[in-house]
Structures are given as C-alpha cells and as structure tokens.
Amino acid sequence: RKEVEQDPGPFNVPEGATVAFNCTYSNSASQSFFWYRQDCRKEPKLLMSVYSSGNEDGRFTAQLNRASQYISLLIRDSKLSDSATYLCVVNTDSWGKFQFGAGTQVVVTP
Amino acid sequence: DGGITQSPKYLFRKEGQNVTLSCEQNLNHDAMYWYRQDPGQGLRLIYYSQIVNDFQKGDIAEGYSVSREKKESFPLTVTSAQKNPTAFYLCASSDPGQNTEAFFGQGTRLTVV
Numbered sequence: 001r002k003e004v005e006q007d008p009g010p011f012n013v014p015e016g017a018t019v020a021f022n023c024t025y026s027n028s029a030s031q032s033f034f035w036y037r038q039d040c041r042k043e044p045k046l047l048m049s050v051y052s053s054g055n056e057d058g059r060f061t062a063q064l065n066r067a068s069q070y071i072s073l074l075i076r077d078s079k080l081s082d083s084a085t086y087l088c089v090v091n092t093d094s095w096g097k098f099q100f101g102a103g104t105q106v107v108v109t110p
Numbered sequence: 111d112g113g114i115t116q117s118p119k120y121l122f123r124k125e126g127q128n129v130t131l132s133c134e135q136n137l138n139h140d141a142m143y144w145y146r147q148d149p150g151q152g153l154r155l156i157y158y159s160q161i162v163n164d165f166q167k168g169d170i171a172e173g174y175s176v177s178r179e180k181k182e183s184f185p186l187t188v189t190s191a192q193k194n195p196t197a198f199y200l201c202a203s204s205d206p207g208q209n210t211e212a213f214f215g216q217g218t219r220l221t222v223v
Contacts, residue, residue, distance in 0.1 A: 002152075004152070008150070032210070034211055041198075041219075042216070042217070043200055043214040043215060043216050043217050044153070044200070044214055045214070046211045046212075046213075049211060087152070087153075089211075089212070097155070097158065098143070098155075098202075098204075098212055100145075100152040100153040100154075101152050102150065102151050102152035103152060
C-alpha cells in the first residue's frame with residue numbers, strides 16, 4: 001500500500017464551479033501536511049500547508065482529518081488557471097522526509 | 111533572490127555513461143533532497159542529506175550517488191548502473207522542523223539516447 005494515495009482524476013470542472021478531492025495517508029505518526037501544485041513539466045510549488053483546524057487561502061480550503069487519516073482540498077469559483085496537478089505531501093518526521101502522492105489532475109473548462 | 115538552482119535543464123546521456131546533475135541553494139537550508147518523477151507517478155526519494163558531509167539513501171537509491179561537501183550544494187550522479195535513468199529529476203531543500211515545506215528547483219529532464 002502506498003503511503004500517500006490520491007485519486008488521479010482528471011476532475012473536469014466548469015469555470016466558476018467548486019471541486020474537492022481527498023488524499024489518504026497511511027502513517028498515523030505523520031506530522032505535517034501540504035498541498036502542492038504542479039504544472040505540466042514544471043517543478044511542484046507550495047499551494048498551502050494544512051493545519052489541524054483547517055485553513056483557507058482565498059478560494060482554496062484545506063482540511064485535515066487525523067482520525068480517518070485524510071486531507072482534502074476544495075477549490076471554489078474555479079478559474080482556467082487552476083488547471084494543474086495537485087500533489088498531496090505528508091511529512092513523516094521533523095527532518096522533512098516528505099512523502100508525495102501521485103497527484104490529482106484538475107482541468108477547468110470554459 | 112533566494113532559491114534553488116538546478117542545472118542543466120535538459121540532459122542527454124548515452125547508455126553506459128555517468129552524468130552529474132547540479133543542485134545549489136542559497137536558502138541556508140540544512141536539508142536537501144533528490145527526487146525522481148516518472149510520467150503519471152508521484153515523486154520518489156533518491157537520496158537526502160540533513161547536514162554537510164552526511165547523506166542517507168531514499169527509496170530508490172540504487173544506481174545513484176551523491177555528495178554533500180558544502181551546505182549549498184548537493185550534486186546527484188546518475189551512474190551506468192541505473193537501468194532506467196530517463197526521468198524528471200527534482201532537487202529540494204527545507205529547514206528541519208514541523209510544518210516547514212520543501213522548496214524545489216526547476217528540475218532536470220534526463221534522457222538516455
């Protein structure tokens with residue numbers, strides 16, 4: 001079983017709509033959680049960290065459910081520029097040994 | 111501007127050759143990492159280093175070697191022993207501690223010809 005699992009998608013989303021997807025992790029001792037965005041053939045870039053109480057950054061909302069061991073990302077009012085692959089990243093120790101999911105592809109259509 | 115620089119951006123290698131990918135950071139981060147990404151797959155950890163002159167194998171270290179002689183630099187050598195080296199290689203760095211994210215270089219796309 002992979003340590004971090006994501007639905008690969010693609011999620012085809014009309015412009016202006018809301019899309020949400022989850023990521024599950026297997027290590028209950030995981031300490032830090034992140035969502036990264038990766039555009040085609042580019043490096044991943046941090047979208048947002050995920051805090052225990054949940055957090056929001058503009059149109060993006062991230063939630064953490066430790067009991068069920070998943071994190072979620074919700075994108076409201078989707079823009080064409082939101083089309084990308086979203087990587088779930090889990091940090092299993094304080095030295096930042098990050099585990100990456102394979103990514104969820106989001107395609108926003110006009 | 112602080113950041114991570116990888117070079118070259120594209121690299122072509124003949125079978126049987128060793129090649130070295132460069133990674134330099136000026137973020138003063140202690141930890142540095144090398145990942146490999148294949149199409150449709152997540153990033154897989156090759157090697158990581160928590161401090162100068164020390165490094166650890168990741169999940170797929172076979173056929174690769176690294177050095178960490180300076181805090182700023184963490185070069186990766188892809189040896190001829192790596193059977194399927196064609197991939198996108200990403201270098202990252204981070205500060206130790208909880209809730210600190212990884213910062214990535216722009217990546218090197220290696221192709222065996």
